[in-house]
Amino acid sequence: MKTEKMSYIRPTSLEELKQAIANVRSYALLAGGGSAKPGVDVRLLVDTQALGLDQANWDGQNLKVGGLATLSQLGHSLSHLQDFGQTLAIESGLNVRNTLSLSNWLSMAAGRSPVLCGLRALDARVKMFITGRELTLEEFLRCQLQIDDTLVGELEIPATRPFAFESVGRTPLDLPILCVGVSEVEPGKYRIAVGGPDMLLPVLNLEGYENSGEAEIRRLLKTSDDQWASAGYRQDLGATLLARCLQKCIQQASNKETR
Amino acid sequence: MKLTLLINRALIECEAEPTARLLDVLREQGYLSAKSGGCVRGECGACTVLMDGKPVNSCMFLAVQAQGHFLETVEARGDNPQQGWKRSTGFDAIQQAFIESGSVQCGYCTPAMILAARALLASNPNPTEQKVREALSGVLCRCTAYVKPVQAVLKAAELMRAEPGASTGSTKEEPRMVDLDEIPATLTVGKSETKVDAAKLVQGNPAFTxxxxxxxxxxxxxxxxxxxxxxxxxxxxxxxxxxxxxxxxxxxxxxxxxxxxxxxxxxxxxxxxxxxxxxxxxxxxxxxxxxxxxxxxxxxxxxxxxxxxxxxxxPAIIDMRDAMRPGAVQIHDEPDYVNFDKSDPSQNLAAEIRIDIGSVEKGFAEADRIFEQEYVVPKVQxxxxxxxxxxxxxxxxxxxxxxxxxxxxxxxxxxxxxxxxxxxxxxxxxxxxxxxxxxxxxxxxxxxxxxxxxxxxxxxxxxxxxxxxxxxxSRSRHPMRVRMKTGVKLDGTITANEMKVLSDTGAYGCHALTVTGNTGQKSMGLYVGDGEYRKSPNIRFHADIVYTNTPPSGAYRGYGVPQGYWPLERHMEHIARALGVDPLEFRIKNTLRPGEYQPFSTAWNEGREPSPEIVETVGLTECVRQGARAIGWAEKFGNPVWHSVPGKPHLRRGIGVATVMQGTAIPYLDMGGASIKINDDGSFNLLVGATDLGTGSDTVLAQMAAEVLGVGVGDVVVYSSDTDFTPFDKGAYASSTTYISGTAVVKAAKEVARQIRQRAVMLFADQGLEVEADKVLLRDGCAWAPDGKSVTLAEIALDALHHRKQEQIMAVASYVSPSSPPPFAAQFATVLVDTGTGQVTVEELIMAVDGGVIMNPVAAAGQIEGGIAQALGYGVCEEMVYDPHGQPREKDLVDYHIFRADEMPAIETIFVQTYEKTHPFGAKAVAEIPLDGAAPAIGNAVLDACGAEIFNNPITPEKVWKALHDINKTEVG
CATH class of the missing domain: 3.90.1170.50 (Aldehyde oxidase/xanthine dehydrogenase, a/b hammerhead)
Known part of the structure; x- marks a missing residue:
């Protein structure tokens, strides 16, 4: 990345930001919220921290977290989901969680990320800051972001659902060989995300208490061979972890009813 | 562009590129406590600063982004209480606790840990141990296993909560010590003296390259x-x-x-x-x-x-098994290649070792059973x-x-x-x-x-x-394929033991011969058999060390020995279980005892002439006893209740052991030197060529000098390793500093003490007192006459330097040893295995170590703890993997996972002290032996837990899963 003649701004509003990058769109680097294309001359460094995107608020059943909130802030906001804390602990040590904004982290998150697995299971939605575009997390992960639309404005997380997470790694806090996140979308309806393999695997939806999901998750992991594990192992592991997650979700739902 | 940063409550204006990292700007501005670990994903945390009170990685922030925030580095914390005329508040409670607890080893990550602790204690003055571990989780430490830093933070919290002047007890947690021999009383040696280099490191002083x-x-x-x-x-x-x-x-x-x-x-x-x-x-x-x-x-x-x-x-050779196949491409075809011993580049052979002690053929013929198995150990960093x-x-x-x-x-x-x-x-x-x-x-x-x-x-x-x-x-631990063949009698007597090794030196042959030789020497030398076999053991160690197109292997703490103990101790466990012999008894029965030759000393010495050596101090049996007691072997081993977890049938507990031996220095070869001179105030400069890389060797050498000179450690100023100023030393390797360099220090100190006594005699004579020099006692910074009169070392120094017959009291000495007395240890482990997933959680690691007399128990325990943590990684997660084109899988400390503070098992160290007469204070080595036993002990514990037999470390979940499936298949079949 060349950095000749670079200028710097710290805008305080969307309008100011838009104005600043209007003429240098593909030459702007949004610090805190995304990266310029490798090899591109960066002429404008935009420091995004004054845009007010680091807040977390509850809107009914949904948590709305600004794109410049850190992973640690996300953890605090979701502290009622016991298993979500585990996704963060595995993701990284405390310093990185204090340092990375959600926007930055999302620009790098990949298949091995346990937090991504958790958010996918919870069916999080993403709102881009500059364009105001709203996407599901799945759409966000698969779309090619435009260079001037890399800043995540907000993450909306339906975070009052039963949620469970299970992971297996070489050590208690190593990145997962396989992890499974499950949220109960409605009674008897489960949304299942699987992480661990390098590639991003599709999310599963499971309906009915009688369905263990074993066949589906085995099918999902059939070609999940990579440098970290064989597909055969992951298939077995997936079935085991899914069963444990479903058991936890049922338990949580039952506890909720009891209360 | 112009930046204004608020650092440690001071506004700093400076020029920097807009894309300059905060870390780089801080360092340019002289805040050097923030270090670079060379990482790009922030995984090491050595660059930690507090931003608005929270620990963040300064390598992940642009400096411009830090404008408007309150930054704090460790330079803002306390400082050395000795500031001349300037009043100082001294170190803060966290720094003080880090110093006193022995938390500082290499010190590179110490400022980061102190800042992380400060952030925690500011918001939570009474944290649990788990909270402390979480707070430190963003800072990777490769030296301490986090044991003492966690103790330090808890202690600092206690100190900060206490009323001013209230007693809170010592910050030091001494390891358990068991004396097998009578240990002579000393004043400084054998005490957990504060490290001489700790003060500079807790302040983040500019000490590094x-x-x-x-x-x-x-x-x-x-x-x-x-x-x-x-x-x-x-x-x-x-x-x-x-x-x-x-x-x-x-x-x-x-x-x-x-x-x-x-x-x-x-x-x-x-x-x-x-x-x-x-x-x-x-x-x-x-x-x-x-x-x-x-x-x-x-x-x-x-x-x-x-x-x-x-x-x-x-064409590239990635798999070591392909290196010597006919027609293999020649990796070193350069005409200026210089052979050593049996290296043969035309065969991709960097070195070859053939050691035969006794006759394994005879031993195999006399055996009731023969056990054979191949094991594989990985390349690790x-x-x-x-x-x-x-x-x-x-x-x-x-x-x-x-x-x-x-x-x-x-x-x-x-x-x-x-x-x-x-x-x-x-x-x-x-x-x-x-x-x-x-x-x-x-x-x-x-x-x-x-x-x-x-x-x-x-x-x-x-x-x-x-x-x-x-x-x-850079370099790494040699990966090896090791074939074991062992003959035993039904009563558990080993009759012959053979290890054949294919070792991968990578693209260059650095340490090829010596590392792999140590693989055999220090592991296979431990098991000599029993009865008549003990007098004449039958041991074979053959090794081919080959070139491949992978990064070169080299020296890594343990120097080939962990590669020997994974196969050896897994194999011994397998044999003991197959014979129905208690694993502890089997080991005690067959291992080396005092007064016996280290068998390899009769046959090999790192490519030089062998020098047969009798091992005088062996505390291994006591190590086994102490370790077994501490881990509760008698209550756990073979107890089905302990092995199961109520309500969780998929979880199984297991317990395992490994007995190990290392070396202490290289006999007849490696030399250390030291010089000592007195200063006007009776303090001393100790110049050594030895290099303290976090081990505490500067402190231990100062302790030995202080003991001889009758002063406190604080009166010995250590300066190490400058080829212009300090005497020669081979350097820090082969567990030799305490033993070799330490003996050189003692020799020099004794000569300085002799000169001091002579000068004291002159000063006593001035007082009309006639004293023989050898009757003068040096203690408490004074020379004492038999009648109780004394002169201070300052008086002696002033007399010698300024008053009469002026001379510099000083001496230089060096030492090369004819001996290499091995330390011994028993490593115990307990694990929890999830049989549904194959995941292994190591719960406890206890090592009982015979390292001779321990010069500084807290510092030595830190060595053991840190070594065990590295060995734990060797056991369960660390490996470097290459694809068929030689492209590496591991390029950072994310994919190459080393244990964090918040996932460590409990670790305990016990020292079994023997008195090794070849060292002036009875010491042997401790630095490398903790690398040897944890992996096989964990492997044996996994076997104990669920029957999974893993032959290749690390023990990953998939390997356990596969082994359990193989068992199930066999049972079904």
Missing amino acids: ADLHLAGTLHAKVLRSPVAHARILSINVEKARALPGVAAVLTWQDIPRVIYSTAGQSDPIPGPLDMVSLDNKVRFVGDRVAFVAAETSQIAEEALGLIEVAYEEL QAHIEPHVTLTYWDEDDRLVIRTSTQVPFHVRRQMAPVLGLPVKRIRVVKPRIGGGFGNKQEVLIEDVAAHLTIVTGRPVLYEMSREEEFIA
């Missing part, structure tokens, strides 16, 4: 090979040289071709000479292609991208947090100064001289503080890069490896 900023320094980068094996057809550096800010670009065509070895060892190097600074051939992904020096590291990086290289790719770093410059006398993070400064000088075309006398090597090395800095790895660039530009050059370079281009 990269902390010295010289005007006009250029930054070096190395272009590295993208392919595993190729000839370089052409290199075009025109564009790179033309880039503004580039001062030099060097390729193989620009510098003299001098063949050498990067292994930092005594002369003659016991291995082939097969390396040149830059070659027209590359032999692994990451091999050197070109050197660049530029005004900034960014420009140097950009210049690398402008170098055009045409490669003619050659030292992962010291400070990367390799070197600063070179011409001094005012046009001598080349190499300031470098090395374990072997004197070897660097000797080995670099011909490579650089300079005589030894024109080179000065300075070893500042080292941020961990673990053997990887026993390599003369990068000094030539910076030095060549200084020679060509005439300017200072700093070369600091990135974390990725550490993984792809």
